[in-house]
Amino acid sequence: MPETASTTRAPDALLPSLAPLLHEWLPRQRWFAGKGRRVTGFTLDAATELLPLDGTGPGLLHLLVRVEQPGRPAGTPADCYQLLLGVRTQLPPRLAPALIGRIRQGPLAGRAVYEGLRDPRLAGLLYDRLRTPGSTGPLRFHATTALPPALAPRMLDAEQSNSSLVFGDSFILKIFRRVSPGANPDLELPLALSRAGCARVPAPVAWFESGASTLGVLQPYLRDSRDGWRLALDALADGREFTVEARALGRATAEVHLALAEALPTRRLARAETEQLAAAMDRRLHAAAQAVPALLPYVPGLRAVFAAASGGAAVQRIHGDLHLGQTLRGSDGGWAVIDFEGEPAKPLDERRSPQPTVRDVAGMLRSFDYAARTHRPWNADWASRCRAAYCAGYAEASGVDPRADPALLRAYETDKAVYEVVYEARHRPDWLPVPMSAIERLATR
Numbered sequence: 001m002p003e004t005a006s007t008t009r010a011p012d013a014l015l016p017s018l019a020p021l022l023h024e025w026l027p028r029q030r031w032f033a034g035k036g037r038r039v040t041g042f043t044l045d046a047a048t049e050l051l052p053l054d055g056t057g058p059g060l061l062h063l064l065v066r067v068e069q070p071g072r073p074a075g076t077p078a079d080c081y082q083l084l085l086g087v088r089t090q091l092p093p094r095l096a097p098a099l100i101g102r103i104r105q106g107p108l109a110g111r112a113v114y115e116g117l118r119d120p121r122l123a124g125l126l127y128d129r130l131r132t133p134g135s136t137g138p139l140r141f142h143a144t145t146a147l148p149p150a151l152a153p154r155m156l157d158a159e160q161s162n163s164s165l166v167f168g169d170s171f172i173l174k175i176f177r178r179v180s181p182g183a184n185p186d187l188e189l190p191l192a193l194s195r196a197g198c199a200r201v202p203a204p205v206a207w208f209e210s211g212a213s214t215l216g217v218l219q220p221y222l223r224d225s226r227d228g229w230r231l232a233l234d235a236l237a238d239g240r241e242f243t244v245e246a247r248a249l250g251r252a253t254a255e256v257h258l259a260l261a262e263a264l265p266t267r268r269l270a271r272a273e274t275e276q277l278a279a280a281m282d283r284r285l286h287a288a289a290q291a292v293p294a295l296l297p298y299v300p301g302l303r304a305v306f307a308a309a310s311g312g313a314a315v316q317r318i319h320g321d322l323h324l325g326q327t328l329r330g331s332d333g334g335w336a337v338i339d340f341e342g343e344p345a346k347p348l349d350e351r352r353s354p355q356p357t358v359r360d361v362a363g364m365l366r367s368f369d370y371a372a373r374t375h376r377p378w379n380a381d382w383a384s385r386c387r388a389a390y391c392a393g394y395a396e397a398s399g400v401d402p403r404a405d406p407a408l409l410r411a412y413e414t415d416k417a418v419y420e421v422v423y424e425a426r427h428r429p430d431w432l433p434v435p436m437s438a439i440e441r442l443a444t445r
């Protein structure tokens with residue numbers, strides 16, 4: 001039996017009270033994709049409240065809210081965000097950091113609205129609901145296995161594209177923030193990989209959705225692991241090489257690619273389609289240079305890089321946003337790969353489309369460069385050695401050396417650096433020099 005019940009309590013009445021608070025709070029969130037554009041209004045797609053069965057204490061308010069912003073291409077819907085809120089008259093001091101704001105007018109005036117996932121009691125309601133397959137209002141819950149009851153939740157504080165909660169150091173629940181219709185690849189691919197017997201990816205054990213949108217996925221938590229980004233920075237700080245790890249990472253990437261190619265369709269692109277890959281890179285560059293004018297002087301050089309690439313005819317499902325932060329090394333030294341969502345800013349259809357595997361390889365090569373660049377003094381040779389070791393490991397496990405087509409690899413690396421320029425300008429302006437230095441190198445070499 002589920003330990004939670006639900007209602008869909010007067011949501012329309014609630015939104016006008018929430019709107020002024022969301023106006024201030026939402027654009028400040030790392031996962032808010034519409035930064036730099038005004039918010040002009042909100043519409044509620046769905047509201048559900050998960051309530052404790054014993055009826056004591058507040059419920060967890062689950063909202064799907066569309067955020068109106070100018071500049072949306074004609075015919076495309078406003079971005080939809082998943083919000084999980086708590087509403088209380090008195091907010092205990094331990095929840096003060098979770099405060100979004102106090103309702104200013106109307107019958108609920110004075111109530112505190114706060115991030116529900118930061119309240120262990122409310123986060124527990126969501127976990128309890130995930131344990132039992134079935135529906136609550138528009139939300140549908142699935143589980144592949146029996147989950148233990150009452151695991152203590154804690155929210156991860158890392159500033160990320162989504163929000164994650166760890167339950168009892170046993171499971172991690174990822175809540176997707178910007179949601180679009182269609183299966184989220186971060187559920188679709190790990191499920192396909194685990195069904196194909198690939199042990200490189202933590203297998204989803206439960207998830208929930210609304211309509212056609214995936215809202216959250218629960219996976220085993222690799223408690224003794226450390227992510228590749230931290231490990232690489234530690235190695236740099238200690239003056240250590242990272243080539244053994246990089247080589248193993250190359251092998252792990254190849255294994256994931258081989259398993260994805262077995263589990264899901266692959267195909268060869270027609271000649272006209274391969275030409276479209278370069279055209280798409282050109283388009284992304286053009287859009288990026290509009291958003292970040294610092295790119296403008298490099299556009300001719302970068303276009304020449306794209307024009308020189310001609311391969312990439314074999315395509316399959318790939319990770320789509322592979323970097324060191326998406327890898328976890330366990331206490332046994334083995335690497336796992338996480339976060340198959342793809343680049344969060346791209347439309348879901350594009351993220352789910354088959355791509356050349358070299359795109360993932362290029363993403364990881366960029367990451368070694370990032371690590372070296374964020375460390376003082378800059379150690380370009382350290383990055384070069386990691387990059388070579390990674391490609392060698394990839395070739396060992398797959399039989400295909402990504403360096404065999406240097407023009408293609410360079411084009412994908414350039415495409416990734418262009419993406420990073422936009423990402424950093426939007427989310428972490430202090431980091432902009434990191435991809436800009438790569439742009440300079442790639443455009444002028």
Ligand SMILES: Nc1ncnc2c1ncn2[C@@H]1O[C@H](COP(=O)(O)OP(=O)(O)O)[C@@H](O)[C@H]1O
Nearest residue numbers: 160161162163164172202220221222227338339
């Ligand atoms: N299965 C897992 N085991 C341990 N830690 C994990 C696991 N999945 C994710 N994490 C941690 O949570 C962080 C955020 O997860 P991620 O899927 O990358 O989310 P986002 O899309 O928000 O970037 C990761 O950087 C990693 O440290």
Ligand SMILES: O=P(O)(O)O[C@H]1O[C@H](CO)[C@@H](O[C@H]2O[C@H](CO)[C@@H](O)[C@H](O)[C@H]2O)[C@H](O)[C@H]1O
Nearest residue numbers: 160161321323324325343344366367370420423
């Ligand atoms: O992990 P996410 O899915 O949120 O990915 C986004 O954020 C990443 C940063 O956290 C960003 O990655 C860039 O910075 C990393 C260092 O923090 C570096 O290792 C990557 O190579 C670099 O691309 C990623 O691009 C973005 O999609």
